Amino acid sequence: MPRPGPTISLLLLLLLAGGAAKHFASAEASDEAPAPRAENLVVGSRDDSQPESMEQFLTAVTKDVDVYWTKVFEDAGLPEPRVSYMWIPAGQTAASACGDESGTFGDSAAAYCPGDDTIYISQRFATDIYDGALDQALPGSSQGYGRTVGDFAVAYIVAHEYGHQVQDELGVMDEYGQQVPLMAFELQADCYAGTWAKSAYDENRLEDGDLEEALDAALAVGDFDASNPGHHGTPEQRQEAWTRGFQTGDASACGEYLT
Ligand SMILES: [Zn+2]
Numbered sequence: 001m002p003r004p005g006p007t008i009s010l011l012l013l014l015l016l017a018g019g020a021a022k023h024f025a026s027a028e029a030s031d032e033a034p035a036p037r038a039e040n041l042v043v044g045s046r047d048d049s050q051p052e053s054m055e056q057f058l059t060a061v062t063k064d065v066d067v068y069w070t071k072v073f074e075d076a077g078l079p080e081p082r083v084s085y086m087w088i089p090a091g092q093t094a095a096s097a098c099g100d101e102s103g104t105f106g107d108s109a110a111a112y113c114p115g116d117d118t119i120y121i122s123q124r125f126a127t128d129i130y131d132g133a134l135d136q137a138l139p140g141s142s143q144g145y146g147r148t149v150g151d152f153a154v155a156y157i158v159a160h161e162y163g164h165q166v167q168d169e170l171g172v173m174d175e176y177g178q179q180v181p182l183m184a185f186e187l188q189a190d191c192y193a194g195t196w197a198k199s200a201y202d203e204n205r206l207e208d209g210d211l212e213e214a215l216d217a218a219l220a221v222g223d224f225d226a227s228n229p230g231h232h233g234t235p236e237q238r239q240e241a242w243t244r245g246f247q248t249g250d251a252s253a254c255g256e257y258l259t
Helices: 006-017 020-027 054-075 123-130 151-170 172-176 182-202 210-221 235-248 251-258
Strands: 084-088 110-113 118-122
Touching: 054 084, 054 123, 054 151, 054 182, 084 123, 110 151, 118 123, 118 151, 123 151, 151 172, 151 182, 151 210, 172 182, 182 210, 182 235, 182 251, 210 235, 235 251
Parallel strands: 084 118
Antiparallel strands: 110 118
């Protein structure tokens, strides 16, 4: 699929902008496409202004997920979780303790780095997930499992990366890092993403299609490279892990992946 041009970028803005879309549309030429259906996660609350760009969306979802985990940690008598984030602009790189050979993350980044306690997500990558440009290009989806499109596919990825930050806060990376395969941490992060999604669902902040977007994205990012130490889990395993979190809505139910 070709890279989105200005028209697609505007559409992205409109899709994310919700109510503002009407204003934009009326200011444009009369042959504009019909306004997109509103199928967006409501970040924060319905009274809050909603994001108008991918950068704002990534920040808003991160803050939303952070509010959820702050409450979970508080209820458990734990100190407030703290994390930094970096939304790498298209075509740029960001230096990170977890970067590639050159010490940076670039346009394909979606990661949490324990070394600098920062979530890195490329704005281009997130946009390509959002508009479906990577729909069939991920390990699972290229094999016919799931797809990636829509705002809640992006939100799933943000919540997954925040799940790694939760693991870091809880010290489980240090505790279990040598004992369990990487896949266990990945599936637990998916499960954590599911518990946050359940909280948003319970608050009536999801729109039609959001759950399917997350379930399809969890399938799409699964891989079949079980002999690789970097194996993250099969599509089915990843979807099951997210679903476990969503169905229980209980972070403690995600503990079994490390045992
Ligand atoms: Zn991960």
